Amino acid sequence: MxxxxxxxxxxxxxxxxxxxxxxxxxxxxxxxxxxxxxxxxxxxxxxxxxxxxxxxxxxxxxxxxxxxxxxxxxxxxxxxxxxxxxxxxxxxxxxxxxxxxxxxxxxxxxxxxxxxxxxxxxxxxxxxxxxxxxxxxxxxxxxxxxxxxxxxxxxxxxxxxxxxxxxxxxxxxxxxxxxxxxxxxxxxxxxxxxxxVSGTTRMPRDPVALVMARCAAIAIKASGLLVEGVSFQTGAGGASLAAASYLGDMMKDLGIVGSFGMGGITSHMVRFLREGLVQRLYDVQCFDLEAVKSIAEDERHVEVSASLYASPGTKGPLVDDLDVVILGATEIDLDFNVNVHTDSSGRIIGGSGGHSDTAAGANLAVVVAPLVRSRLPIVVDRVTTVSTPGDTVDLLVTERGMAVNPARPELREALDRAGLPVMSIRELREVALSITGVPRSSRSKGRTVGIVEYRDGSLIDRISEVS
Amino acid sequence: MxxxxxxxxxxxxxxxxxxxxxxxxxxxxxxxxxxxxxxxxxxxxxxxxxxxxxxxxxxxxxxxxxxxxxxxxxxxxxxxxxxxxxxxxxxxxxxxxxxxxxxxxxxxxxxxxxxxxxxxxxxxxxxxxxxxxxxxxxxxxxxxxxxxxxxxxxxxxxxxxxxxxxxxxxxxxxxxxxxxxxxxxxxxxxxxxxxxVSGTTRMPRDPVALVMARCAAIAIKASGLLVEGVSFQTGAGGASLAAASYLGDMMKDLGIVGSFGMGGITSHMVRFLREGLVQRLYDVQCFDLEAVKSIAEDERHVEVSASLYASPGTKGPLVDDLDVVILGATEIDLDFNVNVHTDSSGRIIGGSGGHSDTAAGANLAVVVAPLVRSRLPIVVDRVTTVSTPGDTVDLLVTERGMAVNPARPELREALDRAGLPVMSIRELREVALSITGVPRSSRSKGRTVGIVEYRDGSLIDRISEVS
Incomplete structure (x- = not known):
């Protein structure tokens, strides 16, 4: 044997x-x-x-x-x-x-x-x-x-x-x-x-993250998607965790139960499951010990393959069933394209992971990011690297206001109706620049060191050598 | 959605x-x-x-x-x-x-x-x-x-x-x-x-089945395989169920726990799991309501694909891990070839199912069948249709004695040592003929209406038209 x-x-x-x-x-x-x-x-x-x-x-x-x-x-x-x-x-x-x-x-x-x-x-x-x-x-x-x-x-x-x-x-x-x-x-x-895995993924204390998270949760509620059977994915980043927590509180107040939570799963999502706020979790990756314990013990916490999770080559990955996803960004540009591959100098610091898969699949893809990070604006004219195409991103939430993709007028209307601080992304760009000044362009023109494939295999961008 | x-x-x-x-x-x-x-x-x-x-x-x-x-x-x-x-x-x-x-x-x-x-x-x-x-x-x-x-x-x-x-x-x-x-x-x-599914699959009352089952269980014990961690598959037929029941009693007496039970799963196998006689069940098919209930509720009752169960094209199907399988037969011949496709007149009445897969995989493949059925001998010179090749069948148990495949002298020795009524298959054939007389040969020579593929895809036999 x-x-x-x-x-x-x-x-x-x-x-x-x-x-x-x-x-x-x-x-x-x-x-x-x-x-x-x-x-x-x-x-x-x-x-x-x-x-x-x-x-x-x-x-x-x-x-x-x-x-x-x-x-x-x-x-x-x-x-x-x-x-x-x-x-x-x-x-x-x-x-x-x-x-x-x-x-x-x-x-x-x-x-x-x-x-x-x-x-x-x-x-x-x-x-x-x-x-x-x-x-x-x-x-x-x-x-x-x-x-x-x-x-x-x-x-x-x-x-x-x-x-x-x-x-x-x-x-x-x-x-x-x-x-x-x-x-x-x-x-x-x-x-x-x-x-x-970490012991537990912790809620942020950073006040900027908490403000953004609260705004994101309110915007999601205003979008009309926070109803019985809602499904969502949030990341393990601070703002994302905090937004999920606010969403949970809102769901309790509204008395609604979500269909599923998905993604990299944290203790916070496990709490949602245990408290009956979602019926099940789809888990392609556990982020902390509580998640590991839960997937071992709770049959409503379901292990899924990356293919079932997100592959556009299948007959329907789970990302297609997402109502809401909360995402991060290194940069986001005036066309709502998002960069999570490189920093603003073009240096590789990450990659798409499930970013563009969930953005493409979800009814509402919300990018939550501080308007300014390390004295650099997050909103830029053109992202250094396109990770996720702007036509799959619906909403940007920053600590100083939010911007709706102009291709989603009905979302804009809903947020306006709710009295939320919606600006154009160009206005957010201006606010950012008023804080940081115009950063010098550092887009490298060197040799290609990385090829960014979109989820369907098409070329979406190249990453150049940095000095 | x-x-x-x-x-x-x-x-x-x-x-x-x-x-x-x-x-x-x-x-x-x-x-x-x-x-x-x-x-x-x-x-x-x-x-x-x-x-x-x-x-x-x-x-x-x-x-x-x-x-x-x-x-x-x-x-x-x-x-x-x-x-x-x-x-x-x-x-x-x-x-x-x-x-x-x-x-x-x-x-x-x-x-x-x-x-x-x-x-x-x-x-x-x-x-x-x-x-x-x-x-x-x-x-x-x-x-x-x-x-x-x-x-x-x-x-x-x-x-x-x-x-x-x-x-x-x-x-x-x-x-x-x-x-x-x-x-x-x-x-x-x-x-x-x-x-x-049936309400529950019932133990047989037929005394012949009970005698065969008891002999099979004793032979399995004598083979030395009934030890801690044993794995086995039994069918849903009467003798097979009864043999499993005897095996269960023996395991209790010996104080041993099996690694797994497999196959089409019945309430009897479920009882084994609940009583702690096996650690888990691998289930490719539920036969009764108790099995359906168990697979829904008990995580030790594991659903498996037919591929994982038995495919020789994979990197190790579960049948390869079987210690013991108890199988039936319509006919078995002097070379231990088994027919489960046709009756003795060549009429199609079944098919291999997992018969030849489990026979090939198990350390001990036991065929349990009455020596005479409907006034016809089960042991024949040459099976009407070869479903399972004789070199994968180790032991035949009938109500009037058992026969060991000559290719397994160590098994023969173990059964002899245990004082079991071991005969040659030729002797069993003689006993059968003494009861039934020599049946007229009815092997059809008509057009091929069925092609029997062995598990690896090779041709193992043909089935002819009957009038």
Whole structure:
């Protein structure tokens, strides 16, 4: 029954037939605590392998050793949904010959399932696994909850290698089952629990965030969508969490119950479920320990694949059923295009994640962002990088007023009726500039280091080298 | 949110692009209560469609109207895992120009997932469905529990049409989710509950069955496999149920706990789970109401796809993890080949189902059958149809003695040591003939009306027309 167990990562990658130029995939459920991507690439490097493509759903600061693997030639291409930290800096500074391909959380499974992104070996970090290859994220010292981002990889990769630090007798039900897994390796640790999930995601104390959150919640109510059966997604950022909290209070006052909460799930969403404010949670990624505990215990807290969550290649991803999504932004421009890939100097600091998927799917996509951040205006003439196209963004809420996409006159009308401080985005731009002064343009014209794919695979922007 | 709802089966099939010569697939979870296959073919017929291939996991007596659809030319080909009743009779009598393709429960998803059996429209009977296409078998007036046999179809078919009689607000968790489903039709009834599941599957009173069952249980114990962590599958037939019951008593006495029980699940298996005799159940098909209730409520009762259950095309189906399976037989021959497709006159009366999948996977495949049935010997020189190859069958238990496959000398030794009445299969054949006399050979030499595919897709036998 233990026939899929292999002694070490190195042996396992050899057994999988690892060869130069192959594509290895990784998921980011262990976030900034992940030790599996580094471990697998160390093993590949020690096998003398070169020219790998790393298709990781996200890259975090913990993945800094990847820089050395790129320099050494072990890795020559990256395909990610999000990237921050030393690897992102290295890429921005022109460290790679090949541009990084950026996808969305829905675009990635679409590309995998359509054959556009073929994976030779999916390396799946598994908080618990049995020797037959049944995997779950809900148990073990490195428990991360949902394994949603690994599911398309496991289903479509030629070979699937699970890596665990918690071998179990038999895992059932499994998030990824033995029919999909070729081999299982046990290592001492797949990651640092402190980096995987936070204890709990905390409400912000920042007064600006609280003001924005309150305005966003009021605007959502004014939009008319806050009715029985409402569905929503909020992020784990401070303003987003606070907005969700205000929405919850409003739902209680109105006596309504939501259909579902979705997204990266936090303790706050779990509270919504427990208090009966939503009927269920769809969870593609757990953000904190409460969420991990809940997905393990509560059958109304449903693990979903990234494909079901957001892929535009399916017959109806869950993002299409969202009433409201609350999103962040690094920049937003006069056409409501949003940048979450780079800072205003063009340096890579993130990626779309589910940003453009949820914006495209939701009836109301609200961007909540401070008008000025680090002495720079958030509202700009033209975003440095287009992550999410403006025609999918409905409303911008800042601490100094909100702006409605002119393509949504009925929303504008509803907010005006509610007496909300609606301005044009151009006016918000003026207010911002009156505080910051006109920043010097720093749009780089260097070599392309990143290609931004929209969720359907079309090219939406390029990211240039910064000096 | 109701955007996938279509008013009628006819409209829905039209919307799916139904055309002459297409392949429509169906599952058999509603068993002899199913109204969906008949309903869909009536609709296709009324649209003037012809030349359809019906890929149904099983065909039951309730599907008698299919005969008329074949006669009329609406349907010209059948691909099934099991077939009984008027359609089987019609096929045996040469009613179809094209031979029926018989697969196993594991061979079917293998063929679907490999592209060998392409499906144009999967018609999925769904005891509950929401308007977005999330389906479950655990709720509704026609609840059938697991939807395991429909999963490969839903994943791989070009179009997926769900048919329900219990529209719900939102189904989550879902057995088949909205990312896979194109359209949902609500009909008055998808089936007759009395034909879908029995109230409870009853233990046999037939003394012959009880004797065989007791012998089988003792032999299994003697084989040495009845130890902590044992896994097993038993059918819903009388002797099989009784053998399971004896095994349960032995496990209690020995103080051991099994790893899993699997297969079509009955109330008896559910009792094993509740009493702590097994840690979990893997369920590809519920046989009675207790099983349906249990799969809905108990997370240790795990729904599995036919692919995970039995497909040899995957990286390790659950049948490979079976210690013991108890199987039936219409005939078994001197080489231990088993026939479950036809009676001794060559008439189609069933099919492999999971027979050859579990025999191939299990460490110990036990066939339990009376030596004589309807005045005919069960042990024959050569089976009329080879369903399961003899090299995957380890032991035959009859009411008058047991025979071990000579390829398993260590099993023979263990049973001898335990003082069990082991004979050669040739001796059992002699005993049978001494009771029945030598039956006249009736092997038909007519036209091929059925092709029996082994689980890997290779040809294992042909079934001929009978007069």
């Amino acid at each position: 233990r026939d899929k167990m292999i002694g070490s990562l190195k042996e396992a990658l050899k057994a999988m037939g690892l060869a130069d130029g192959m594509t290895l995939s990784f998921h980011h459920h262990l976030r900034n605590g992940d030790a599996v991507l580094n471990g697998a690439l160390d093993a590949a490097s020690s096998l003398g392998i070169s020219g790998l493509t790393v298709a990781a759903s996200s890259i975090f600061p913990v993945h800094a050793p990847l820089v050395e693997h790129i320099r050494r030639g072990t890795v020559s291409r990256l395909e990610v949904n999000y990237m921050s930290g030393p690897v992102a800096d290295f890429v921005s500074q022109g460290g790679m010959a090949e541009p990084v391909i950026f996808r969305t959380h829905g675009g990635r499974p679409r590309a995998i399932e359509s054959g556009e992104l073929p994976i030779d070996i999916a390396v799946v970090a598994a908080p618990s696994a049995d020797g037959r290859g049944n995997l779950t994220g809900t148990k073990g010292p490195s428990a991360c909850g949902s394994l949603g981002y690994a599911m398309a990889d496991a289903r479509c990769a030629k070979r699937v290698l699970a890596v665990t630090d918690n071998p179990m007798d038999r895992v059932a039900p499994a998030s990824i089952d033995q029919s999909l897994v070729d081999a299982v390796v046990t290592v001492d640790s797949i990651g640092d629990p402190a980096g995987i | 109701r955007d996938k709802m279509i008013g009628s089966l006819k409209e829905a099939l039209k919307a799916m692009g139904l055309a002459d010569g297409m392949t429509l697939s169906f599952h058999h979870h509603l068993r002899n209560g199913d109204a969906v296959l008949n309903g869909a073919l009536d609709a296709a017929s009324s649209l003037g469609i012809s030349g359809l291939t019906v890929a149904a996991s099983s065909i039951f007596p309730v599907h008698a109207p299919l005969v008329e659809h074949i006669r009329r030319g609406t349907v010209s080909r059948l691909e099934v895992n099991y077939m009984s009743g008027p359609v089987a009779d019609f096929v045996s009598q040469g009613g179809m120009a094209e031979p029926v393709i018989f697969r196993t429960h594991g061979g079917r998803p293998r063929a679907i997932e490999s592209g060998e059996l392409p499906i144009d429209i999967a018609v999925v009977a769904a005891p509950s469905a929401d308007g977005r296409g999330n389906l479950t078998g655990t709720k509704g007036p026609s609840a059938c529990g697991s939807l395991g046999y429909a999963m490969a179809d839903a994943r791989c078919a070009k179009r997926v049409l769900a048919v329900t009689d219990n529209p719900m607000d939102r189904v989550a968790p879902a057995s088949i989710d909205q990312s896979l489903v194109d359209a949902v039709v609500t009909v008055d009834s998808i089936g007759d509950p009395a034909g879908i």
